[in-house]
Amino acid sequence: IYISGYYPARALLRKKPIVLLKGKFQNSRAGENTRKILVIVQYTASMILLCGTLIVFAQLNYMHRQSLGVKTDQILVIKFPGPTEGMKTKMEAMRKAIRKLPLASKVTCSGAVPGEEVAMFLSNHRAHDALKQNRLYEMLSCDPDYIDAYGLEVVAGRGFSEEYGDDVNKLVINETAARMLGYMDNDDAIGEEIAVETVGEPMQVIGVVKDYHQQALNKGYTGVMLFHKDKIDWIPQRYISVVMKPGDPSELVSQIGEIWNNYFADSSFDYFFLDQFYDRQYRQDEAFGVLMGGFTGLAIFISCLGLWVLVMFSCAVRTKEMGIRKVLGASRWNLFYQLGKGFFIPIIIAVVIALPVAWFSMNAWLSHYPFRTELEVWFFLLPIVLMLLISFLTVAGQTMKVIYSKPARSLKYE
Numbered sequence: 001i002y003i004s005g006y007y008p009a010r011a012l013l014r015k016k017p018i019v020l021l022k023g024k025f026q027n028s029r030a031g032e033n034t035r036k037i038l039v040i041v042q043y044t045a046s047m048i049l050l051c052g053t054l055i056v057f058a059q060l061n062y063m064h065r066q067s068l069g070v071k072t073d074q075i076l077v078i079k080f081p082g083p084t085e086g087m088k089t090k091m092e093a094m095r096k097a098i099r100k101l102p103l104a105s106k107v108t109c110s111g112a113v114p115g116e117e118v119a120m121f122l123s124n125h126r127a128h129d130a131l132k133q134n135r136l137y138e139m140l141s142c143d144p145d146y147i148d149a150y151g152l153e154v155v156a157g158r159g160f161s162e163e164y165g166d167d168v169n170k171l172v173i174n175e176t177a178a179r180m181l182g183y184m185d186n187d188d189a190i191g192e193e194i195a196v197e198t199v200g201e202p203m204q205v206i207g208v209v210k211d212y213h214q215q216a217l218n219k220g221y222t223g224v225m226l227f228h229k230d231k232i233d234w235i236p237q238r239y240i241s242v243v244m245k246p247g248d249p250s251e252l253v254s255q256i257g258e259i260w261n262n263y264f265a266d267s268s269f270d271y272f273f274l275d276q277f278y279d280r281q282y283r284q285d286e287a288f289g290v291l292m293g294g295f296t297g298l299a300i301f302i303s304c305l306g307l308w309v310l311v312m313f314s315c316a317v318r319t320k321e322m323g324i325r326k327v328l329g330a331s332r333w334n335l336f337y338q339l340g341k342g343f344f345i346p347i348i349i350a351v352v353i354a355l356p357v358a359w360f361s362m363n364a365w366l367s368h369y370p371f372r373t374e375l376e377v378w379f380f381l382l383p384i385v386l387m388l389l390i391s392f393l394t395v396a397g398q399t400m401k402v403i404y405s406k407p408a409r410s411l412k413y414e
Helices: 002-013 017-021 029-065 087-099 175-180 249-263 274-317 319-327 332-366 378-403 407-412
Strands: 075-079 104-110 121-126 135-142 154-157 170-174 193-195 203-209 224-228 239-244 271-273
Touching: 029 274, 029 332, 029 378, 075 249, 075 274, 087 104, 087 239, 087 249, 104 135, 135 175, 170 175, 175 203, 175 224, 239 249, 249 271, 271 274, 274 378, 332 378
Parallel strands: 135 224, 170 203
Antiparallel strands: 075 239, 075 271, 104 239, 121 135, 121 193, 154 203, 170 224, 193 203
16 A cells, blocks of 8 residues: 555656646556556455465365364364362263263263363483483373274374373374484384383383374474373373264263263353364464455456456547547557557566466465465366456457447547
8 A cells, every 4th residue: 555655646746746636647658657656566466365365265164174183083082170079089980871872883082182272291211211302292091992083093103091001101203203212113112111201110112103293283293192191190181082973963962961960060161162162273274364365356356347448548648549540540459459458468467477476475484384275277278268267258358349239439539
């Protein structure tokens, strides 16, 4: 807005008042160049915004389509109640009661769920590392059913199981944690002992799970260590996850609510559906996309308005010329070419300026995403075609009035 107002004012201040009052400036080459420069600026901004909008929504679509490596649909998550007497016994009894419900497939407890940071960090290292190279790892408290309930893929070793009976002192880590510990192959980590902060004796790695997206795709993989819920007491469990069978979710919620009141009547029954909870992470990106779309629409409108005024002015100045050309036998297509050829040159200039700016700026924006879409050619070709089509319709709509007018009226025009 500042540039659009400053440039014309600057240009007008350089002219003598008598030139402006006689209207010579608006019909001069300088006046015409001023108008074309403004159109170039407007179309450049429109092109950049339009390319940017397409890329933003392409990135959002990419993040929504990517496999998360973890199950998020058909899962009801219930927040843990406040501490009460006999908490552990009541919780176990409630879990067994929920498992018996017809619509409940699996039930598991954990300290975090996909869609949020695990947020519990401990400084750990390989037990036999003489240098004791500590690194921070996210520590996820869970029960033996967690890996199966959330569909995590075990790529080496095994997950927790009650059949072995001694998994309390064991660890299951993800691939990123295995690499952070220095294991080049996942199988090399199996059976190794890890010195875990605040834990007296080393804990043994029994399995490695494939990296999964604990958080949205705008966050990279982090080193995660899963441990048995009974091992580190001060890291609390916070959620009960219920994998649902096909059916009415509201019915399951109602049934679990009744069970909840039997054990934890003094605590509020707070729950959410995991797929909706996970998608909340993309709200900021979606809001940015909507904002970009709004500014793009406004910029295109202003650009078309500027072009329309430029065409209208040019047609008014050249009305008599067009009348003479008609009398001399010029065809309608020839008249359209004569009127319209000068308007597409500023648009081509705007395209040449806008494309590299859009590419570099959006490539820089995408570089902040660890998992990103590729910059496709159509992200830039589609805006060009769209802007040329809109411009053609804008120019055609105005010039047709002059082309189809009667020559006698055009020759009388002053």
